[in-house]
Amino acid sequence: MSGMAAMPMATPSGVHGLAWFWLGLLGGAWSLYLALRCSTRARNRWPWPRSLFWSAGIITAGIAVIGPMASGERADFRLHMAAHLLLGMLAPIGLVLAAPVTLTLRTLPAPAARWIARRLSSRLVRGLAHPATAALLNLGGLWALYSTRLMAEMHRHAWLFILIHGHLLLAGCLFTAAIIGIDPIRHRPSWRTRAVVLVAAMGAHAALAKHLYAAPPTGVSAAQARAASQLMYYGGDLIDAVLITVFCWQWRRAAQARGRALNAGRRQRVPLFDGSAKPLPAGVQPLERTAPANAMGQRRALR
């Protein structure tokens, strides 16, 4: 692959070379996940939908960077926009919901897993994984790509193509994980913070789409820009709907779990004292002195 950087994108072999690169990368990621999943530690307790999500995410990413969409991207800005939607928005949903970090932590031997977990809870990682940071990386990257010459240059250098599309995928995964990720992360920001950042990011995405309508990137025809900007606007809406739905679903599940934990604690408490010295109703236990239930519904007895 060392010769690829020197090869211009215009030649057919350059495009095919790139396809092999992506095939290797995505195929490798897919196999790695399945290998981890099938190893002894994780086999019995890994929900099958997660493997399905991973496969779906990899396939979606593959459609965007391998084959007709990738090779047609150069000439047709609309195809690029479709690839951007698939690679940067739809594929990450599948990849994140597959919980790859959890799988890794469960499969590796304990010392390695602990090392990784410690790295993941470092301040740097937590800062990177914050929704606001992820949103900035995504929207900032998009703005840079479409309002500078980056877009035109990308199609001339293979390494730039890889860098930009790789960034699209990774930044998309970072953002999706920050909003709906199910991998363990310490001090995950509150639901409200995540909702606010999500709406703000969606708003910026919509604004950028409309801006592209009137101000095409360098080297793109006005007609293509108009069609592509509408694709970005409405296609983004559609995929965002999936993201919002998963977010609300998770919020509701957490709220229900909290309600159940609270109720489990409440059932022990009996309103005994109403001012009269009545005896307890039949069958009611006196109030057990316990500490408040923690998030898992467990209570510690007080002495």
Place this chain on the structure above:
Amino acid sequence: MDADPTTRQSPAQSDHTLLSGLLLGVGVAAFVDEAIFHQLLHWHHFYDRSTSSAGLVSDGLFHAFSWFATIAALFLFADVRRRAAWSRRRWAGGIALGAGGFQLYDGIIQHKLMRLHQIRYHVDVVPYDLAWNVIAVILIVVGVALARRSRDALRAPRQ
């Protein structure tokens, strides 16, 4: 199927009912705006050349918010329905209030103040604006009335 005035509803639950209605109203109004005026009638344009960048950002934010609001409203709706008592009147009041509020915001601030887009181009837009804003105000009044009536029903003493 209005609320039985003898059932008590905790303030938090009635807030969720109203909130769900509000969000759904905003979302539905925005969706109707998009579907009918942009797509069907082609009266609105996707992009108005006279838009400032601030206007573009505000338009995008409001669009994003209404989209989020629609879906969140449905989840809140499911949440509220699951509980013991809910007031359809209050929910409807929330919807009217949300839709009217969005329409008024769109009609006055987005159309007139920020000039993001107009209701229709190449015609005298005054009667359209008038109709738009009057309908918005009517919706708001209906919404407030419904919300207050439902609150009075909740406050009715137990028989």
